Amino acid sequence: MVQEYLQKCRAILDTVEAQTEQIQQTARWFADTILAGRMVHVFGSGHSRIMVEEMWPRYGSFPGFNPIVELSLTFHNLVVGANGQRQAMFLENVPGLADRILRNYDLSEQDAALVISSSGCNVVPIEMAELFQQRGVKVVALITKEHSEASTSKRADGKKLSDFADLILDTGAPIGDAMLTVPGLDTPVAPGSTVGGAVLVNSIKAEVARLLTEAGHPPKVLSAGVLVGAERAVDLFESAYDEHAHRLAKLYARVGTPSYVIEK
Template structure:
C-alpha cells in the first residue's frame, strides 16, 4: 500500500470540494472587499491549530492589509505541549464561556466590518461565541469549518449550538470526520489530517478574489512581495506601506473603545 499516494489522492478530492464552493467563496470575498474598501477590517479568528489559517491570511508573502488577525496566545501557543503553556490548558480555555466577549471588548466594532471564524469542528465554545457576538453587532460572519466532521460532532456549548448556527455563509475544508485521512496497515488510528490543506486553499481563494475586487475598484492592495519578484527596493517599499496601512486601519478599531 502506497500511503503517500493515498494521502495525495485524498488531497485531490479536497481540491474538488473547494472548487465546488466557488460561488460561496465569491460571495464571502465580496463582503470582505466591501469592508476593506470602506476603510474597515475583516476580523479573522481561530483557536488551537486553526491559528494556522489566520496566519495564512495575513501577514505573509502574497497577502495584503485589511485583515485583523485575532490570535489569542493562551488559545494557540501550545508548542511546549505539556507543562506551562501546554496543550491541555489551551484546549481547556477554548471552551471557557465569556472569553470571546473579553477578547472583543478590545475593539470598536462596526457593521461595516466582517468576520472569518475558523474552527474545523465548529464545536468549541470560544469560536462559536465569537461568531455569535459578531452577528449581534450586525457583522456578517463567514465560517470556515469541516462540514462532515462538524455535523457528526457534539458542541461543547450547553445549548448544543455550533459555529454553523451563527454563520452567514459556510466554507467546508472537505476533510473527513476526524480529520486524519490515511489508514496505515497494522495501525488502528488514521493519520495525516486534511483540514489544513482545505483551509489553506479556501483562504487563498478568498485572498485572490478580494485582491481582484479591490483592484477593479481602483484600490489595488499593497501585497507583501519578495525582492526576487519585484526588486529589493520595491519589496521594502511594499512592506513598509502595507504595515503602515495595517496600523492605520487598526487604529480605527481602538479609537472609540469604551465610549
C-alpha cells in the first residue's frame, strides 16, 4: 500500500509540473498585488483550510496573503456535538454567507484571490469567487478537476467554482480523492488532493518570492532560528507580522459605512 500510494503521488507531481505556465501566471498576478501594497485573499472551507494555512503564516512563507479562515466552516477536532462537522458541512452550503464574510473587507481591483475547493461544488467557495470577480479581483481556483467535473454543484443554478475563475489549477487527484483500493475493502482510502494542493501552493509561493526579489522587494520570510540564527529569526517574525498588519489595515481603513474616523 505504501509503494502504491507513493506511485500515485508521483503521478500527481507530474500533473502539477504540466501546469507550470499556469503557476507562473498565478505568481505574476499575486506578485503584482503584493508589490502594490495590497493582499492576496486565500479562502477554503472544510478540509481546504489546510491549503490556506500552508500559504501563510508558516515557516518558509511571507506576508502579502490574507488567510480567510472561518471557524464555523473549518473547526474539525470535535467532529460531533457542539461546533461539529455536520454543522460545518451544512454552513458551507448556505447562500449569502460568503457575502457576510467579504463585507468585512474593503476590496480593490489590485487584489487577487486564491479560492480552494476540491469539488468546486460547495456554495460558499463558489459565491466567494463570484463576489471577488464582481469586485474586479482576479480569481485563481484550486480544484480537483476530475472530481469537480464528475460532481454536482450544490448551488441552485448548477454553477461551480470553475465558472468564476480567471485561472484554474488542478490538484491531480482522482474522482472521490481517495487513491488506493485495499483488497477486501469496497471503499477507496488515502486521498491525494492535499498532496497536489500543497505542491501547487508552495510552487506559487516560491515563484512569487522570486518575482518580489527581482523587483527589489525581497519578502520577509518566516525562518527558523536554527537556520538563520535566533536574533534574525525573531527580527524576521516581528517584521513580517508587522508588514501583515500594515497590509491588513488597508482592508479595514475605509470599509463599509463611512465614519468621521476615516478622516482622522
